[in-house]
Amino acid sequence: MNTNKKLNMTMLCDFYELTMGNGYFKAGYKDRITHFDLFFRSVPDKGGYAIAAGLEQVIEYIQDLHFEPEDIEYLRSRKMFDEGFLDYLANFKFTGDIFAVPEGTPVFPNEPILTVRAPAIQSQLLETYLLLTINHQSLIATKANRIVRAARGRTVLEFGSRRAQGSSGAIDGARAAFIGGCKGTACTISDQLYGVPAGGTMAHAWVQTFDTQYDAFRAYCEIYPDNPVLLVDTYNTLKSGVPDAIRAFNDVLKPRGLTKCGIRLDSGDMAYLTRQARQMLDEAGWTECKITVSNSLDEIIIQDLLIQGAQIDAFGVGERLITARSEPVFGGVYKLVAYEDDEGNVVPKIKLSENVSKITTPQYKRVYRLFGNETGKAIGDWLCTYDEDVKSNCNPDGSLTIFDPDATWKKKTINNFTAKELQKPIFVGGRLVYDMPSLEEIQQYCADQMETMWDEVKRFDNPHNYYVDLSQKLWDIKYDLLTHNK
Numbered sequence: 001m002n003t004n005k006k007l008n009m010t011m012l013c014d015f016y017e018l019t020m021g022n023g024y025f026k027a028g029y030k031d032r033i034t035h036f037d038l039f040f041r042s043v044p045d046k047g048g049y050a051i052a053a054g055l056e057q058v059i060e061y062i063q064d065l066h067f068e069p070e071d072i073e074y075l076r077s078r079k080m081f082d083e084g085f086l087d088y089l090a091n092f093k094f095t096g097d098i099f100a101v102p103e104g105t106p107v108f109p110n111e112p113i114l115t116v117r118a119p120a121i122q123s124q125l126l127e128t129y130l131l132l133t134i135n136h137q138s139l140i141a142t143k144a145n146r147i148v149r150a151a152r153g154r155t156v157l158e159f160g161s162r163r164a165q166g167s168s169g170a171i172d173g174a175r176a177a178f179i180g181g182c183k184g185t186a187c188t189i190s191d192q193l194y195g196v197p198a199g200g201t202m203a204h205a206w207v208q209t210f211d212t213q214y215d216a217f218r219a220y221c222e223i224y225p226d227n228p229v230l231l232v233d234t235y236n237t238l239k240s241g242v243p244d245a246i247r248a249f250n251d252v253l254k255p256r257g258l259t260k261c262g263i264r265l266d267s268g269d270m271a272y273l274t275r276q277a278r279q280m281l282d283e284a285g286w287t288e289c290k291i292t293v294s295n296s297l298d299e300i301i302i303q304d305l306l307i308q309g310a311q312i313d314a315f316g317v318g319e320r321l322i323t324a325r326s327e328p329v330f331g332g333v334y335k336l337v338a339y340e341d342d343e344g345n346v347v348p349k350i351k352l353s354e355n356v357s358k359i360t361t362p363q364y365k366r367v368y369r370l371f372g373n374e375t376g377k378a379i380g381d382w383l384c385t386y387d388e389d390v391k392s393n394c395n396p397d398g399s400l401t402i403f404d405p406d407a408t409w410k411k412k413t414i415n416n417f418t419a420k421e422l423q424k425p426i427f428v429g430g431r432l433v434y435d436m437p438s439l440e441e442i443q444q445y446c447a448d449q450m451e452t453m454w455d456e457v458k459r460f461d462n463p464h465n466y467y468v469d470l471s472q473k474l475w476d477i478k479y480d481l482l483t484h485n486k
């Protein structure tokens with residue numbers, strides 16, 4: 001295989017999407033409009049929220065949807081596809097609608113992050129790529145957000161490329177980590193492609209390559225005098241690493257009046273070593289020297305280090321972030337929720353399961369987030385059918401009564417609130433209508449939206465169960481389909 005050749009991501013689909021496509025074509029359902037919701041069922045790490053990410057790559061994929069002549073040839077060689085279907089694929093493009101929550105939005109189980117309304121063959125074909133893209137980036141953005149929260153305002157840098165699962169795991173993972181709140185990445189190509197600020201320190205090899213550790217530090221300070229960050233744990237952090245770093249700063253930076261510098265520790269007891277190192281640096285007058293640590297960090301270790309009084313300014317986090325090691329699956333699914341009949345009526349459809357949590361919520365919907373006007377905080381999310389809205393559900397005094405869709409007797413009437421629709425139109429009739437924000441804007445949006453979440457939702461242990469409620473009409477449709485099983 002010529003690995004330099006650009007891959008056609010339209011072919012990154014599960015084979016059943018093509019066999020079903022061929023089937024829809026032959027069964028006369030080619031033009032049947034179907035509605036699919038992309039949603040997830042539980043938050044990784046037993047967390048209280050997830051961060052949606054990956055929409056920009058979904059947009060690029062949709063815009064590039066097409067089959068090359070060689071793709072058609074390959075499909076023909078499988079001897080199972082109708083020539084009419086292959087002709088249809090040869091002229092394939094997306095003509096439907098897509099609605100999605102903006103990247104960086106905190107999202108919750110069982111609400112549509114993305115909705116597709118398109119002819120059956122098209123909406124079905126998107127399943128795998130949409131899921132792998134949103135699942136991967138939302139997983140990493142969510143993990144990054146937890147790690148950044150644990151760091152309590154200190155810088156978190158993403159260092160994981162070398163341990164990522166494949167190149168897109170590294171490249172798109174660095175993008176997602178930035179959305180979640182990381183300040184930068186070690187991944188150069190993510191900066192080149194997406195503008196995730198790339199930077200870093202040095203490897204142990206730099207220190208080992210020179211005759212002495214001091215020579216290595218001195219050379220580095222001379223080449224990068226503006227903010228050299230020296231790796232101090234190659235031999236012995238406190239006996240030689242920090243003293244040699246101080247000597248190099250004194251010899252190279254001090255005469256030039258430069259004060260910005262740093263050290264990195266990559267092993268040992270980070271609480272003890274950083275406290276000692278801080279004291280040594282301060283006593284030598286290098287009070288502005290920043291201490292970065294790395295070594296299999298995650299949100300739990302970071303939280304613990306800060307409780308122990310570790311003196312840390314920045315965390316480099318690699319393998320446990322880029323692979324979301326503690327729970328490496330974001331279980332987003334893509335389910336048909338309705339189709340349109342020949343008269344254009346929207347017909348809700350359900351997927352039943354013995355496992356109650358796997359029963360879908362049918363119907364083409366709207367998703368609202370309800371904010372308390374006095375607190376500015378999110379009260380919960382509320383789903384209704386496409387042909388109703390919050391206003392039409394309000395009580396005469398403007399309040400809204402919401403109820404738990406599982407324990408329906410649990411009701412709450414909310415006053416003085418603002419309802420905002422979460423999903424934005426992305427494609428309408430196949431045309432892109434969304435102005436993609438910059439990556440910095442997405443990161444800021446994520447941080448701002450997290451401010452609207454109560455601390456109870458954000459805590460790591462036993463977080464509060466955020467409401468995702470249904471309108472009475474949507475609930476009635478679901479329970480009618482549950483009992484009549486259509």
Ligand SMILES: Nc1ncnc2c1ncn2[C@@H]1O[C@H](COP(=O)(O)OP(=O)(O)OP(=O)(O)O)[C@@H](O)[C@H]1O
Nearest residue numbers: 266267268269270271272295296297301304305308
């Ligand atoms: N004070 C601390 N409290 C809790 N965890 C810590 C503390 N200091 C270090 N750690 C973590 O403990 C783990 C130590 O792992 P390990 O024993 O493999 O490292 P090391 O022996 O110090 O270094 P290396 O094997 O990389 O030379 C790392 O995940 C590190 O982040």
Ligand SMILES: O=P(O)(O)OC[C@H]1O[C@H](OP(=O)(O)OP(=O)(O)O)[C@H](O)[C@@H]1O
Nearest residue numbers: 159266294295296297316317318319320
């Ligand atoms: O530990 P992570 O969170 O993945 O952070 C990135 C790690 O990558 C580098 O290690 P390197 O590949 O040099 O191996 P090491 O584990 O021996 O330090 C660096 O020194 C960090 O330890």
Ligand SMILES: O=C(O)c1cccnc1
Nearest residue numbers: 159186199200201202316
């Ligand atoms: O720049 C660094 O310090 C770095 C980069 C990748 C992995 N570990 C460390």
